[in-house]
Amino acid sequence: MLPVAPSRILRSAVASVLALVCGLAMVGGSAYALAVNLPDGDRENRAYLEAEPCASPPGGSADCLWEQEFTASDIVTERGRGARNELTLTAVDDPRFQTRTHAPRSILRRLEEGQKVTGTVWRGLPREITAGGDPGRTGHYPVDQRRNSLFLALILAPGGLVVTAVCALRLVRRRAPTRPMAAALGLGLALPVAGLIMPMFLGDLQDRWWGVLLVWSVLAVLMALTAWVSATYTSPERVEESAPGTDLRD
Known part of the structure; x- marks a missing residue:
């Protein structure tokens, strides 16, 4: 009202x-x-879609795409207004590489604590994750x-x-x-x-x-x-x- x-x-x-x-x-x-x-609001998104795979593991933030294995933890799935659907991703080979991000609830509800997922890293952040063959965009995906x-x-x-x-x-x-x-x-x-x-x-x-x-x-x-x-x-x-x-x- x-x-x-x-x-x-x-x-x-x-x-x-x-x-x-x-x-x-x-x-x-x-x-x-x-x-x-409207004129150029997709610049970052277009750069990500046009990025090529990295020839070798990047030493840091890079404009190429690199697939890396992560451990999923602290998974939260909620419904309704203001709902949180997020998880923490920790790099398997480098525990210092950790980030908290949003992800589709359709993927999160199928994940278990400690489950391994594959992340696509671009410019130092996991932009997409794949779990059980199902891909999904994270909150770091270029909008x-x-x-x-x-x-x-x-x-x-x-x-x-x-x-x-x-x-x-x-x-x-x-x-x-x-x-x-x-x-x-x-x-x-x-x-x-x-x-x-x-x-x-x-x-x-x-x-x-x-x-x-x-x-x-x-x-x-x-x-x-x-x-x-x-x-x-x-x-x-x-x-x-x-x-x-x-x-x-x-």
Whole structure:
């Protein structure tokens, strides 16, 4: 639930202006992220994918790929919002080479304490691990910032556009807000929440664009239907109490 009812926000010109600024900030933030990261946001990711295998064991951080055996320990697998799915990787031939990293839960739940895994090392960090023939990316895997920017725009831009449009209309009209306006504002403020709760439903789909888009679309449609019902539904009791021709809008 929203801490302040959308209808209360729209009744106040000051609150409407503040909400308008928030809407513009959401749209501007997503636009900035796209403008900065879309042109070359995959530089590190592309460098990793184009890296060649090392001819000999690297003495330290190197731009070539090297496969190394690690021991998995301190494995944590959780579900739900804010869940941790991580483990500690310790190099078998050099116990000083140890790192704590995230990994897919689908792989972690099949690992046992002390189990050996094969890691692909690039620039001094294990970027991928393979256990039982199943590969998975670690938290050190080079992130494609273009994808993150698209996710950010998906979360912020729709809600920001709705909030901006509703608040601008309210300020231009200079009249009491209608129920559809309040419902639309509630939808605009609630849409970013879908981005916060998405990890609860994504599971192993979080690395797949189509999975994120699917879950987001389902949550957005459910929220839009809720807003539509809120804007159009009138209880039977209210209809009976209202005189003929009375406008039932807030």
